[in-house]
Amino acid sequence: MTVIKQENKEFGIFNQMGKQVEGAFAPNSKGLSPIELLEASLGMCIVISLQRMFERDGITVLDHEFSVEVSAKKALEGPSRVERCKVAVTFPEHFTAEYKKKLIISAERACTIGNTLKQGVMIDIEETI
Template sequence: MAVEITGSYTGDLKMELHHGPSGMPLATAAPRDNMGDGSSFSPTDLLAASLGSCMVTTMAIVARREGIPFERADFSLEKHMTAQPPRRVDAIPITIRLPASLTPGQRQKLEEAARTCPVHRSLLPEIRRDVQFVYE
């Protein structure tokens, strides 16, 4: 199934994107370290955010299918760019926080789901991904 996403350059190194099915807009801006003002997500910020969002969403899908309680989950990550050209994402360390009440079996299923989400599988193997799961 294809999803149409459109984008228009709005000037000053900024874009406005539109999600075809919902019509929701999303603005991007070049980052400060690459001639932009950093006023919004950069394209590479979206790449990193997509990883966190995909991991947690895939965990929620598995939880729903398997009857695992999944009322709270959040993530934090950092996007690191290469120091030398060519410019690209170098590493995305991510921490996913989940309830301590999950059983060892539930944790294993959810962690496996996160590590096999579509975005995780789509990233170049050269992009380092240190994934930490914290149960609190």
């Protein structure tokens, strides 16, 4: 469970371990905006999936050799929503093209956040008493 609440005039994002991230109302400011959090959720899910595959395959990847970048694009028309997410994965140079393709296909299948975004999710908003 995640809780968003205001403390000291800032909105914090908390899990059971306490405050983890500061929320922001606009992108590229102190804290993360909702779109940036969505991008981070998708990117982190892909990172976790790929990291598990590296471990399964006995491959050590150095910090500077691997990254995931996610860019979300809002729809120009219709209800306010994200229309598309572009995910760019940087792999170590020594990985073969075949292995990179296999990793991307597997990560796409394994990522819970990506699968949820593709299929949609029911959202129930209610007031607590």
